[in-house]
Amino acid sequence: MRTLPRIVVTGLGAVTPAGRGVTDAWEGVLAGKAAAALDPALSDAGTPVTLACRVPEYDPDAELGRGTKRRLDRYTQLALLAAAEALADAGLVTPADGEPYGQGLDEDVRDRVGLLLGSGIGGAETWDSEYPNYLERGPARTSPLFIPKMLSNTAAGTIAIRSGARGPNMTVNTACAAGASAIHVARDLLRSGQADVMVAGGVEAGITGLSVSAFAQMGALTRNADPVTASRPFDAERDGFVMGEGAGIVVLEREEDARARSAEIFAYVTGAGASADAHHATAPPEDGAGAVLAMQRALADAEVDPAAIGHVNAHGTSTPLNDAAEARALRVVYGDAIDGVAVSSTKGVTGHLLGAAGAVEAVFAVQALRTGLVPPTAGTRTVDPAIDLDVVTDAPREAPVEAVMSNSFGFGGQNASLVFTR
Amino acid sequence: MNQDLLTTFTEILVEDFDIPAEEIAPEATFEALGLDSLDVVDLTLAVEERVGIKLEDEELEDVRTVGDAVNAADAKNVERQSEPAGSEA
The missing domain is CATH 3.40.47.10 (Thiolase/Chalcone synthase)
Known part of the structure; x- marks a missing residue:
């Protein structure tokens, strides 16, 4: 090949x-x-x-x-x-x-x-x-x-x-x-x-x-x-x-x-994955199955194990449905390795930039690799007990990560996941 | 040349199109002022809003300069005023 x-x-x-x-x-x-x-x-x-x-x-x-x-x-x-x-x-x-x-x-x-x-x-x-x-x-x-x-x-x-x-x-x-x-x-x-x-x-x-x-x-x-x-x-x-x-x-x-x-x-733009929920015009399926596919495809494309990813810049819109489904999807894709991943959503600062979000967050993902800093999720005071993720809140976290995933999910059930590495 | 209309065109070009007043003169071409054909149609809409004179596509065919446009608008204005009273009722 x-x-x-x-x-x-x-x-x-x-x-x-x-x-x-x-x-x-x-x-x-x-x-x-x-x-x-x-x-x-x-x-x-x-x-x-x-x-x-x-x-x-x-x-x-x-x-x-x-x-x-x-x-x-x-x-x-x-x-x-x-x-x-x-x-x-x-x-x-x-x-x-x-x-x-x-x-x-x-x-x-x-x-x-x-x-x-x-x-x-x-x-x-x-x-x-x-x-x-x-x-x-x-x-x-x-x-x-x-x-x-x-x-x-x-x-x-x-x-x-x-x-x-x-x-x-x-x-x-x-x-x-x-x-x-x-x-x-x-x-x-x-x-x-x-x-x-x-x-x-x-x-x-x-x-x-x-x-x-x-x-x-x-x-x-x-x-x-x-x-x-x-x-x-x-x-x-x-x-x-x-x-x-x-x-x-x-x-x-x-x-x-x-x-x-x-x-x-x-x-490096190491991996990219795309998928469709084939489910509903605006709501994700509760289990985040479409998001799972996009992330798995991005990881396979990048030829890296989930354990290699140190930080996820999540889609994390602050809507009840998205954040719950994305958290479940991350758990499915990463398994126990998700416990070692620093997750943040920069939408706490920027709000949701819709069609620009995935690109602005890709820039932030690259910046996290360059600076060794994982940005905090502003606005978040108490992480939902139903969301079993290491969400970075309050302050940036020093973490010299080697690989970052950035997720983006659109209305229409259209999903994209990117992997960047140093 | 109708000075009132020239003033109207100049004001619109300055205020809506951000063109420095010193660049605007009867002999200045729209091309030189940076206006393309869509901009010229946009300009005619602004002129219509201010003075009620609307230049149609066919009346813009030979318009190259600010002066051309002023004269075309003036000709239309004269034509309109010479129509029998009550025609706009």
Whole structure:
């Protein structure tokens, strides 16, 4: 059998409620300070839930160029910022003042650099603002920018326009697993030689009146109004997630290519697994059987024993159903070895970034490998007695782990699990 | 050239499109100002909202500059005002 090339991470980018940029976001997550806050836009809209986790304020036109605010949905803006950071981190673009992509990629690599993004919704704010405009002012006053702003593949397309990347360019949607699924597919495109560099990750900017109202109607959002404990994954009193927004990006390449250009290697993408629950539109099966399959496939793909995994960045949304099912699934996959695994959910700080979650958490998984620190699960005070896991709470734990698993499970019963190693 | 309409176009380009006022002149092309065809349609919607004059696709075919657009809007305005009273009732 042909040996598959090893795929490495050589660049990271993160725009998250815990902080802008990987350094700030990671510090924010380690500090365990919940990013949830009363959202004025939601209060004004009168939504039943008004807590949300926003990325820190920024000026799109100043940072990304004139006309950005008008032409690009917020979700595309966040993806542009994160991808620019990751490409610069990988040494593939050189930012200039007011132009984070500088002159873009070098001409001789452009055909071999691809984009693989995940997004659950796409241009949510554009939908929310344009549909009332259509109803009130009529078809003849509909914005010609609606389609390009709203399409869920626009972020990946726009990053290509700005960077010059002409390799494979796709967007995958597995709802709240989309960011992880994108990394999975990008990894496989590199393995099969269809690109030399893949810029992969996820993005979401869905904190709108319509989305928040609808998630609240499903009972998915917490009714806890205390920002500090609203998102409390695995806690006995958890009652739903807090909406978050942001983008996470990783730059991936084959190890030999990265070494040939003397790029710093942050981690290996050793395993990726995907599965479907084939069970229910939004609820996981109680035994987490679909999650079990995704994790087992990721471990088999990585060719590592469960005992080799030192840390799991859990999906851990803070909903009663997800956290219970994920805990059961982890016990099934790892057996007794799970007792030696430090489990945390960074959603205690960031809230749930939906289609961006899997990618932002992949960035945190890589950071855990690089720094030897496992982040705490903010907001969690008393771990649910029914959840038999070593959940890291209160403070970061020093743990020089060699391998990390990151889980992501989407509505539709679509599951993704990634394994990163040092 | 209708100076009131030129002022309206200039205000919209500055406020909604973030274009520096010093770059805007009758002879400035939309291309040079960084507006593509979708942006120009977006601009016409903003003009309609302010002054009630809507330039249709076919009326934009030969429009390249800010001045072209102002003149096209002005021509339409004159046409509209010369219609018999009560036609808008």
